[in-house]
Amino acid sequence: MNYSSGKKNVIFLLVILFLIIGATVFFFFSIRTDAVNDILKNKDSIVSVLWLLNDGDDILASEILVMYPPTKKSAMFDIPGNTGGIYRSLGRVDRLDQVYKEKGVISFAKEVEGITGRELPFVVEVSLEDFSALTDILGGLKIFISDPVFTKAEDDSYFLFPSGGVTLDGDKINSYLHYSVAGESETFVKDRRQNTLIAFLSALRENSSIIFDEDNFSLYSGYFKGYLNGEKLDEESLHKVLSLLLNMDSDRITTNSITGTLNTVDGKKLLFPEDNGMQIKKVLNLTVTSLLSEEMSSQSRVYVLEILNGTDRTGLASRTARLFRDAGYEILRYENADRDDYQYTTIVSHIGNFKSAETIGSFIRCRNIVEDEIDSSAGLGTSATADFTIILGDDFNGTYATSGYSGNKNEGE
Structure with a gap:
């Protein structure tokens, strides 16, 4: 009992x-x-995702996707694996991709957040093997190749790609991501990675009625690994994140990458970001501002800017020109203004488009905007081929105009 x-x-x-x-x-x-x-x-907020493509312990592509759901406009930032820095997770100076090899995806994502200054709640990771398999399931990826490729691999085989618009299957995509040409710049390698990811997302969107059908998604979810703040996503949550990315308008996506100086440390070539890492933070912030801007979301024209340094700080115009160029504007010239004692930063519109001038001003928090009725001898807008001239004043800190200027008179008075 x-x-x-x-x-x-x-x-x-x-x-x-x-x-x-x-x-x-x-x-x-x-x-x-x-x-x-x-x-x-929150449909009115920017969604940020870190997208990783790995080949075993190696990172082939690391891309930050930022998207504004109301307009479906997006931007993509390539984070090179050889980005150098003092990484807390390693306790030493090394390549960024070494963090992935030694500490894994979560530590890697945290270090990318530190480099870019942007919180990345979502991480989506795909292995090259699964990426190739998905490419075949999707019927291949449509890639535009500007010049034909004919190059020899280490095993004496050849990489052959015709020029023009081509559809590559899984094996060809594997080769497309791996081939290298002597003397090829990192810019072309970066473009290849980004174009492949854009093509992949476009193919997913075209096949979304099948892949992301509630009854079918469980068959394909295993190809992706998703994380939220370091924790693995369940299938339902992964479906929501990927479905949102598929709304991205891939025809309007802007692309960019970390730029810097190559230095050799302990026998490794490391890319140290410009301005001690501040440049990529500025570009990201400006790009997010452009995504949130109604005017920038609807414009198709690339405006031409002239940047003039109205202060006694050396190099301010060139650094600011690079900032706007990275944000997608065309820079006609950058040089010193007619004098170096401008108090307030000024934007001069040469095309009578005040709304676009306000959009440019929102990048650098400048509200001092004037129409082009100023004598060219004053040093404001010396060329009719520039749409807007930006004169940097003492209130410009390298990123923003800090004075909060709200008056209507010429800042030089």
Whole structure:
């Protein structure tokens, strides 16, 4: 009798234990799903995703995707694996991709956040093997190749790609991402990676009715690994994140990359970002501003800017010109203004488009905008081929105009 009673008690305790475990697991994933919903439900906020393509322990592509859901406009930033820095997770100066090899994807994502100064709640990771398999499932990726490729690989085989618009299957995409040409610049390698990812997202969107159908997604979800703040996403949450990315207008996406100086450290060539890493932070901030801007979201024209340094700070015009160029503007020239004692930063419109001038001003928090009725001898807009001239004043800190100017008179007075 005592034995039977004890056995019942044990069974009862086990049932309670399983219920507790089940409730805990359910509660855990419910919180995770709610966290995803909280981020995605605000349709008026920027969504940021770190997209990784790996080949075993090696990172082939690391791209930050930022998207503004109301306009579907997006931007993509390539984060080179050889980006150099003092990485906390390693405790030394090294390549960024070494963090991935030694510490894994979560530590890698944290270091990218440190480099860019942008929070990246979502990480999506795909292996090259799965990427190639998905490429075949999607019927190939449509890639534009500007010049034909004929180059020899290390195993004496050849990489052959015709020029023009081509559709590459999984094996060809593998080769396309791996081939190298002697003397090829990093810019072309970066463009190849970004164009491949854009083509992949476009193909996913074209096949979304099949891939992302609720009854079918479980067949394809295993090809992706998704994370939210370091925790792995469940299938439902992964579906929500990927579905949002598919709304991206790939025809209007802007692309960019970290730029800097190559130096050799301990036998490794490392790319150290410009301006101690501040340049990429500025470009990201300006790009996000452009995504949020209604005017920039609808414009198709690339405006031409002239940047004039109206201060006594050396190099201010060139650094600011690079900032606007990285944000997608064309720079006609940058040089010193007619004098170096301008108090307020000024934007001069030469085309009578005040709204676009305001959009440019929002990049650098400048509200001092004037129409082109100023004598050219004053040094404002010396060329009719520039759409806008920006004169940098003492209130410009290298990123923003800090004075909060709101007057209407010429800042030089």
